[in-house]
Amino acid sequence: MRVVLLAGGTGGAKLAAGMQEEIGGGLTVVANTADDIETLGVHVSPDPDLVTYWLSGEIDEERGWGLRDDTFTVMERMADVGAPNWFSLSDRDLAVCLYRAEFLRSGGRQTDAQAQISRGLRIEATVLPMCDEAVRTQVLTEHGRRELQEYLILDGGTPRVDGVELDGIAAARPTVEVDTAFRVADLIVLGPSNPVISIGPILAVPGMREAIAASPAPVVAVSPYVAGAVLKGPTNKFMEALGRPTTAAGVASLYAGLIDAMVVDEGDPDRPPADLPTLAAPTLMDGAAGRVRLARTVLDYGASLIDA
């Protein structure tokens, strides 16, 4: 079974790990790159790398981000000589980001840099940046326009969000690899990541919605709401900024016209999205077993839609 999973941060990345357990190389993850940031001479790609570290098994599961047992020698030394250090990168993480920066500066494509990283870390699944062009999420806050990482880290994600802009989006295009993945997919899944700042930028790439719509595969969204709440990250703040209910139905409204069905949490107190085939199931990804269970649920539900 060939599955394309759209993913951003933690939720999507965990589901990717569960799906890789089930279908191995059949999985292609299209990852949001609008969170990318160039800092300290390196190119940080938070979402593709988070997915990658979940797939390579190197993630610090307890913390939910970063590499297990990594050191911070380089950042600390750079801070010693005067570099800013608000954006923290551990050594093995920084190495990957430095490799990517140099690869891009040498004229390489981000898609190929990520492929090299996946090969080096012996990942079975394929991780594709959503595009090779630079797209950068700008958060319109009560205090002005901020880069996403600045908003999340420097501002602590607390100021009111009035909207989101995607710098560079007009010039972006799905890569050949992304296009091909959709064309040959048996199932397309929108992962349980932030619908506004993680899945949103992927779908905003001109041509992306069309490529998904043109695929014969059914499209299933997985709601990020577990028992009515988002487990991690400022999803509600961004849903509210777009005037959407902070519920699975609100998420479905953002994906209207694109998805064929949705998986929602069986413990969700909110009503399921109207007029949309919905499977209610346990969606909490508690440990490896929880990730595989949700992956299996989504894959089986998707398969039933293919047969239908």
Add this chain to the structure above:
Amino acid sequence: MRVVLLAGGTGGAKLAAGMQEEIGGGLTVVANTADDIETLGVHVSPDPDLVTYWLSGEIDEERGWGLRDDTFTVMERMADVGAPNWFSLSDRDLAVCLYRAEFLRSGGRQTDAQAQISRGLRIEATVLPMCDEAVRTQVLTEHGRRELQEYLILDGGTPRVDGVELDGIAAARPTVEVDTAFRVADLIVLGPSNPVISIGPILAVPGMREAIAASPAPVVAVSPYVAGAVLKGPTNKFMEALGRPTTAAGVASLYAGLIDAMVVDEGDPDRPPADLPTLAAPTLMDGAAGRVRLARTVLDYGASLIDA
């Protein structure tokens, strides 16, 4: 006493450490940057950093280069994902080189990057790159033209050397800081580094010899030959390529017209340079005591020339 020391690799760097012990902030080191190399997205400046690590006390004294007890986490990880790894950089060393690269990419001067690094590592003496322009030593070998680091590391420093070229030298100029240091110096010392590829590029910067000559300070060279031999590095190969005897007199011939006197090793079997005031003294820098002894010897000898 204000002393300007011209330095390249190990010999000059060790003498710098000895001099800093004696005169602290009175010492300014003008360091060769023609060994610099951009690799893996960082800007490596081997000679200024070697001097810096001797001055900060962080050098691995036993090995003679690199930082004591440093790790190689980043390089190893970069190699994992496909980066070349012939040029080895330990983590805290790489951090400094990444900081420098980003500083330069942002439009900063190399002089200011090095000053930041010195401040960060709390070095008393001043370390000045010889210029802010990019100058790169090319080695003409029996197998063709090689970058210096390629010759030393990839070729193991073994092929025959037919000559040396300095890419970019015509556009280089001594910085304001270097010019000022010479103008206010009480003594100028050419350190016991490779006269061809370490001291040579510094003197080849257009205007450098003139700036030294215009200084009222006496100029003393310290021979790198100890008991007739060079302790480290391929000095003789490069002396021969220039048709010079591999002796203190050969070194003096390269500095002709520039230096007022020379310090040679008292155990040197070769005759001292003709027509040049010479002090024969122990020049082996064995441990901290040896470095301070040679520093004291050179400073006292220099002081006698000022009085003269």
